[in-house]
Amino acid sequence: TEYLTYYNLYLRSLALGQQYSSLGSQPILCGSIPGLVPKQLRFCRNYIEIMPSVAEGVKLGIQECQHQFRGRRWNCTTIKDNLAIFGPVLDKVKEAGISFKPFTRSAFVHAIASAGVAFAVTRSCAEGTSTMCGCDSHHKGPPGEGWKWGGCSEDAEFGVLVSREFADARENRPDARSAMNRHNNEAGRMTILENMHLRCKCHGLSGSCEVKTCWWAQPDFRLLGDYLKDKYDSASEMMVEKHRESRGWVETLRAKYAFFKHPTERDLVYYEGSPNFCEPNPETGSFGTRDRICNVSSHGIEGCDLLCCGRGHNTRTEKRKEKCHCIFHWCCYVSCQECVRVYDVHTCK
Numbered sequence: 001t002e003y004l005t006y007y008n009l010y011l012r013s014l015a016l017g018q019q020y021s022s023l024g025s026q027p028i029l030c031g032s033i034p035g036l037v038p039k040q041l042r043f044c045r046n047y048i049e050i051m052p053s054v055a056e057g058v059k060l061g062i063q064e065c066q067h068q069f070r071g072r073r074w075n076c077t078t079i080k081d082n083l084a085i086f087g088p089v090l091d092k093v094k095e096a097g098i099s100f101k102p103f104t105r106s107a108f109v110h111a112i113a114s115a116g117v118a119f120a121v122t123r124s125c126a127e128g129t130s131t132m133c134g135c136d137s138h139h140k141g142p143p144g145e146g147w148k149w150g151g152c153s154e155d156a157e158f159g160v161l162v163s164r165e166f167a168d169a170r171e172n173r174p175d176a177r178s179a180m181n182r183h184n185n186e187a188g189r190m191t192i193l194e195n196m197h198l199r200c201k202c203h204g205l206s207g208s209c210e211v212k213t214c215w216w217a218q219p220d221f222r223l224l225g226d227y228l229k230d231k232y233d234s235a236s237e238m239m240v241e242k243h244r245e246s247r248g249w250v251e252t253l254r255a256k257y258a259f260f261k262h263p264t265e266r267d268l269v270y271y272e273g274s275p276n277f278c279e280p281n282p283e284t285g286s287f288g289t290r291d292r293i294c295n296v297s298s299h300g301i302e303g304c305d306l307l308c309c310g311r312g313h314n315t316r317t318e319k320r321k322e323k324c325h326c327i328f329h330w331c332c333y334v335s336c337q338e339c340v341r342v343y344d345v346h347t348c349k
């Protein structure tokens, strides 16, 4: 299902891109894009100018995914810029779900798509297509040896900010999946910031380079794809930890193997998709824990806190007939009376 929500969002962003290019100057109707969460809808309305580059970025990311995974069993080709393939996408995604360590693949897709958004927004800002953004004025300063600043330095910080706002908007659940997606989205964007470099151009008669101007530029997107593919190949396996916070249960990720170096924000992470069995899920065979009897005085796994996954519990009283006042008769039998005892029974909400 992770793949589904994720791709739904991005297929829809693609549709947005198409809508935009086919309608030319007609305005985008944010409300007509299905599947945006409220925060994304607000974003779309507030920053409508840059929505086409957001969509373009998603497309870039998916194309790069297709390149990096060409020849693999699941090669990203199901992601096309056409909503008509929605049905087959669902099937393919299911197929991908049973492949080895599916979440590592998901880690790459998140990273490359969020990098794509940051990249495309940054580029279009430098090309002057939006009044909201432009060139990076931080990279002006004193000239270097043999060159001077010139042209438009790309403002990757802005693109990263946009990607953070838009791509992370739906990753706000307190669960491990959201934590993983946020982490990998950020790792994708970091790859851009890490690889910013000077790009220069010579001026002068027949390429004599009498004057050299340089600007701060993003790496080629292909290079970003290659870097992220390397990170994918060495992604860190995490385990899920649950904490009680004032807002309720929160899941966080911790490196599974203490003897490996802890992943930095630049590394891709995944966890084995061990279902937590809190909710019913026919795919994993989980029945969920609703109505399960729990032990209110235990802090163990049978205790109401953990067994009910933080949803709380109901208490009812139950009358049980029990044998009582038993007398041993010589010889040899026991006679008892029947008593009714009242018990508190706790069940998960």
Ligand SMILES: *[C@@H]1O[C@H](CO)[C@@H](O)[C@H](O)[C@H]1NC(C)=O
Pocket (backbone or CB within 6 Å): 066, 069, 070, 071, 072, 073, 075, 077
């Ligand atoms: C991707 O996979 C599909 C179906 O498995 C195949 O038809 C297609 O040629 C592949 N594309 C690339 C670029 O490998």
Ligand SMILES: *[C@@H]1O[C@H](CO)[C@@H](O)[C@H](O)[C@H]1NC(C)=O
Pocket (backbone or CB within 6 Å): 295, 296, 297, 298, 299
């Ligand atoms: C509930 O947990 C408490 C504390 O661990 C234990 O003493 C008690 O026997 C448990 N009750 C049942 C019905 O298992």
